[in-house]
Amino acid sequence: MSAAWALFRRDLQLGLRQGSDAATALAFFVLAVAMFPFGIGPEPAILARIAAGLLWVIALLASLIALERLFQEDHQDGGLDLLLLAPAPLPLLVLAKLAAHWLVTGLPMILVAPLLAWLLQLPAEGVAMLMLALLLGTPVLALIGAVAAALTLGARRSGLLMPLLVLPLYVPVLIFGVAAVEASLAGLDPAPHLSLLAALLLAAFAVCPWLAGVALRQAAT
Amino acid sequence: MAAGHAILAPMLHRFANPARFSRISRAILPWVAAATAILFAIGLYLALVAAPPDYQQGETVRIMYVHVPAAWMSLSVYALVALASAVALIWRHPLADLVAKSASPLGAAFTFIALVTGSLWGKPMWGAWWVWDARLTSMLILFFLYLGHIALLNAFDDPQRGNRAAAILALLGVVNLPIIKFSVDWWNTLHQPASVFRMGGPSIDPAMLRPLLVMALAFLGYFVCLLLIGVRADLAAARRRAQQLERAG
Amino acid sequence: MTRKRQRLVLVGVAMLLLGGAAALVLNAFSDSLVFFYSPSDLAAKDVPVGRVVRVGGLVEEGSVTRGSDGATVHFRITDLARTVSVTYAGVLPDLFREGQGVVAEGKLDAGGDFFADSVLAKHDETYMPPEVAEALRKQGTWRGAEAAEPSP
Numbered sequence: 001m002s003a004a005w006a007l008f009r010r011d012l013q014l015g016l017r018q019g020s021d022a023a024t025a026l027a028f029f030v031l032a033v034a035m036f037p038f039g040i041g042p043e044p045a046i047l048a049r050i051a052a053g054l055l056w057v058i059a060l061l062a063s064l065i066a067l068e069r070l071f072q073e074d075h076q077d078g079g080l081d082l083l084l085l086a087p088a089p090l091p092l093l094v095l096a097k098l099a100a101h102w103l104v105t106g107l108p109m110i111l112v113a114p115l116l117a118w119l120l121q122l123p124a125e126g127v128a129m130l131m132l133a134l135l136l137g138t139p140v141l142a143l144i145g146a147v148a149a150a151l152t153l154g155a156r157r158s159g160l161l162m163p164l165l166v167l168p169l170y171v172p173v174l175i176f177g178v179a180a181v182e183a184s185l186a187g188l189d190p191a192p193h194l195s196l197l198a199a200l201l202l203a204a205f206a207v208c209p210w211l212a213g214v215a216l217r218q219a220a221t
Numbered sequence: 222m223a224a225g226h227a228i229l230a231p232m233l234h235r236f237a238n239p240a241r242f243s244r245i246s247r248a249i250l251p252w253v254a255a256a257t258a259i260l261f262a263i264g265l266y267l268a269l270v271a272a273p274p275d276y277q278q279g280e281t282v283r284i285m286y287v288h289v290p291a292a293w294m295s296l297s298v299y300a301l302v303a304l305a306s307a308v309a310l311i312w313r314h315p316l317a318d319l320v321a322k323s324a325s326p327l328g329a330a331f332t333f334i335a336l337v338t339g340s341l342w343g344k345p346m347w348g349a350w351w352v353w354d355a356r357l358t359s360m361l362i363l364f365f366l367y368l369g370h371i372a373l374l375n376a377f378d379d380p381q382r383g384n385r386a387a388a389i390l391a392l393l394g395v396v397n398l399p400i401i402k403f404s405v406d407w408w409n410t411l412h413q414p415a416s417v418f419r420m421g422g423p424s425i426d427p428a429m430l431r432p433l434l435v436m437a438l439a440f441l442g443y444f445v446c447l448l449l450i451g452v453r454a455d456l457a458a459a460r461r462r463a464q465q466l467e468r469a470g
Numbered sequence: 471m472t473r474k475r476q477r478l479v480l481v482g483v484a485m486l487l488l489g490g491a492a493a494l495v496l497n498a499f500s501d502s503l504v505f506f507y508s509p510s511d512l513a514a515k516d517v518p519v520g521r522v523v524r525v526g527g528l529v530e531e532g533s534v535t536r537g538s539d540g541a542t543v544h545f546r547i548t549d550l551a552r553t554v555s556v557t558y559a560g561v562l563p564d565l566f567r568e569g570q571g572v573v574a575e576g577k578l579d580a581g582g583d584f585f586a587d588s589v590l591a592k593h594d595e596t597y598m599p600p601e602v603a604e605a606l607r608k609q610g611t612w613r614g615a616e617a618a619e620p621s622p
Contacts, residue, residue, distance in 0.1 A: 089476050147393060151386040155376035164372055165390060168365035171358070186518055192498035199494035203396075206487035210480075211389055214310070218385040273599030277565060282597060347590045348563030409506050409526060411573055416595040426598035 003088035004096040011100035022104040025066035029109050032058045033116045044121040051122035052130060052181035056137075059109055060170050063138060066105040067145035068152075068162050070097065071216065075153050080220055090213035094150075098142050098209070106138040122181075129184040136197040137177045143201075143208035144169050150215035172200060239316055239456050246449045253449070257442030264439045267432035275429070284342040286432055289417075290440040292335040295363060296398060298328030298444065302370070303395045306388035316452070318384040321391065322374055323451030327444055329367035336360060347411060355404035356412035359397060366394040506573045508549040519580050525554055526573040526592060534568055547574065547584075558586040565591035 015022055036054055040046060074080040083093050110131055117127045148165040152158035180193035268286035275282035302321045309317035339357070340350045351357065370387050377383040405414045416425045423430055506526030507515065517523050525547055533546035533555075542559045545568075556574050566572060571592035576585045598606075 089480055091480060147389070151373060151389055152376065154382070155373070155386070156378070157376065161369075161372055161376055164365070165369040168362045168369065169393070171362055186521055188515060188517075195494045195498035199491040199498065202487045202491035202494065206484040206491070207393070210484065211393055215386060215389050218382065218389075273601070275597055276600040276603035277570070277593065278597075279564075281564075285597070346563060346565050346593055348561070348566075348588070349590055352590065409508075411506075411590060411592055413593045414595045416597060419595070424596045426602055428599055428602075429597050 003086045004092045007083070007086075007093055008096040008100050011097050012103060015100055015104035019104070021066060021069055022108065025062045025105050026108050026112065028065055029058055029062040030112060030116065032061065034119065036120065048121040048123060051117060051120035052126060052185070053178045054120060055113060055116060055122075055130065056134075056174050056177050056181075059113075059134060059138065060141060060167070060174060062109060063106065063141045063145060064163060064166060066101070067142065067149050067166075068159060070101055070146055070149040071153055071219075072149075075219065080216065084217060084220055090216065091209035094146060094209040094212045094216070095205075098139075098146055102139055102142050106142060110134045110138065123185055126181050126185045129190055130181050133177045133180045133194065133197060136194065136201055137173045140173050140197070140200050140204045141170060143204040146212045147208050147215060150212045150219060153216070153219040173197065176200070238314075239319075242316055243453065243456055246453055250446065250449050250453075253442055254446050257439060257446055260435060260439035260442055264432060264435035268436055272432045273426075273428055278346060281342060281345055282429070284338050285429075286436045288335055288338040288342060289433060290437040291331045291338065292360070293437060294440050294444055295328055295332040295335050295360070296401060298324050298331060299363060299367070299391075299394070299398060302328060303391045303398075306391040309384065310388050310392075318388070319452045319455045320448065321388060322384065323448050323455065324444075325367055325370045325374065325387075325391075327447055327451075329364060329371065331440075331444075332360065332364040332367060336364060352411050354410040354412055355408040356401065356410045359401040359404050363394075363397055363401060366390075366397060370394070509547055509552040509554045510549055512554060512578070513552055517578060520577055522575065522577055522587075524573050524575045525556070525584055526571065527554075529566070529568050529570055529572055531568045547572065554582070554584050556584045556586050556589075558589050560588065562589055563591040565593055 033055065036050075037047060040050075071080065074083065084090065086093060113131055113134055114127050117130055122130065145162075145166055148162055151165065152161045155161055176193045176196045180190040180197065183190040183193060264286070268283055272283070272286070274280050302324050305317040305321040305324065308314050309321060336357075339360075343352070344350050370391055373390055374383045374387040377386070402415075404410060405412055417423045417430065417433070425433070506524035507517070508527055509525060512523070512525060527547040527549040530546040530548045530553060533544075535544045536542070537544065537559075542557065543562065544555065544557050546553045546555045548554075556576075558574065558576075566589065571594060573590045573592055574584060574586035574588070575590075576587045578584055
């Protein structure tokens with residue numbers, strides 16, 4: 001347990017002090033969203049209609065960018081071998097790394113989401129739901145992405161491989177995340193969608209750290 | 222190549238079982254191939270000529286005789302890939318890796334056939350080439366999972382690493398199988414519910430069920446043929462690599 | 471804690487999480503990822519006017535009428551409890567007929583009428599030759615409407 005806690009604190013400090021990976025992902029999130037009013041035109045009605053889906057898709061891509069390097073530094077400097085030898089269970093260590101990663105990349109994205117939602121003319125009553133859905137959904141993205149990041153360690157063209165592996169698995173999160181926001185905008189009950197997002201989160205918590213651990217072990221040998 | 226012998230000894234030992242596979246597969250392959258050809262001949266005649274048109278769909282129903290077997294195969298092959306992956310990860314059995322590797326592109330092809338024939342059927346019947354309902358979407362995801370599996374297999378310089386990484390991905394993708402199968406029951410989909418494997422028996426007339434089952438068997442035979450050929454080819458390649466190593470060492 | 475104990479605890483936690491996920495899924499499973507709403511859903515959910523939705527059900531027997539311009543079609547979609555009247559101008563799919571399942575995409579107006587932008591035919595899971603259908607119809611064992619729309 002203390003090993004996982006130490007790893008969490010180390011990764012958090014590294015993430016906060018270096019900050020470049022997290023900042024890149026966040027900048028991508030903001031810039032990519034800001035491109036759309038130029039591409040589509042500034043008509044509020046059209047932007048408002050697509051805002052929820054657009055924000056979610058860009059959030060998916062941004063978290064993908066951030067995740068690619070989750071284990072890469074550890075893999076290169078030999079830290080990964082130390083993790084495998086650590087007295088704590090590997091899935092727990094993966095979770096510790098992910099928690100630190102999410103705090104420096106996922107959380108800032110959720111915090112700037114209202115600003116971007118406002119840029120895209122998303123009606124105000126959908127903003128809180130968007131943040132709540134992102135709060136449930138982005139950890140799922142991180143958990144699934146961690147498995148893929150571990151799988152592609154040392155692969156040729158791992159940057160091209162990640163989206164191919166991960167995006168199909170992101171589809172349920174996208175569907176229910178967008179549906180929750182749209183339901184709340186339409187005055188319908190968003191609870192079932194949130195409930196499914198929460199279900200995805202629990203299932204990902206149960207399965208992904210373990211699979212990522214298996215993948216890390218075989219990447220190190 | 223000083224390490225050649227250290228690698229070679231366990232490798233040859235592990236091929237003891239694959240050697241038996243080689244022998245058996247060579248013996249049965251011609252029989253499976255002949256049976257497949259006969260089944261296709263009968264099945265295509267039944268499906269395209271002998272089977273009656275449908276009371277609603279007319280002659281368009283004949284697309285089903287390709288669409289449904291391909292869809293069944295796409296799911297079964299994924300289940301086989303996942304099973305082989307689990308065996309490969311747990312018991313490190315070299316044949317299991319080869320089975321997963323050879324089956325995956327075949328499964329992708331079956332999925333593609335199911336998607337394309339479904340689309341050809343959907344346009345005249347539903348009035349749309351494609352709709353984003355739960356069944357069609359989950360099948361498309363299956364197709365992408367196959368593509369990811371194939372890409373990951375070939376992404377490493379060390380084929381062993383590719384095998385293991387792809388095996389883990391295959392296990393993660395298993396969650397999609399029940400979603401595909403039950404999507405038509407869980408959600409209001411445009412796609413019709415199951416006609417053959419359903420509670421209360423098939424809701425498809427025997428005159429149409431028979432050609433469908435013959436075609437399904439033909440597809441299965443075709444898959445087994447190609448799988449055997451693929452695994453045999455990989456085994457031969459591995460044997461050649463081992464021989465080269467021996468000569469070099 | 472020994473390694474074995476640790477592993478046992480982890481497996482236990484994973485099982486709990488999966489159980490929780492299953493419970494949440496069952497809890498949500500009333501009406502999430504629907505491709506279409508039935509007319510009863512539409513009435514119960516109070517779908518806002520002017521929002522694009524899909525309505526699915528059976529085309530009510532005897533409800534199909536052509537408009538005077540020849541392109542516009544009026545019909546009613548029913549789920550045997552409630553009905554919605556639909557107006558559509560465009561090409562109908564081959565399977566569109568009375569008593570058959572359809573899915574219409576469009577908007578509700580303030581009066582509760584539905585204006586469709588597209589109409590898709592929904593096929594059921596029964597397949598049979600025309601002669602068999604005819605024979606069943608004569609025997610009076612025709613399931614027709616309820617066969618086309620399994621209750622969810």
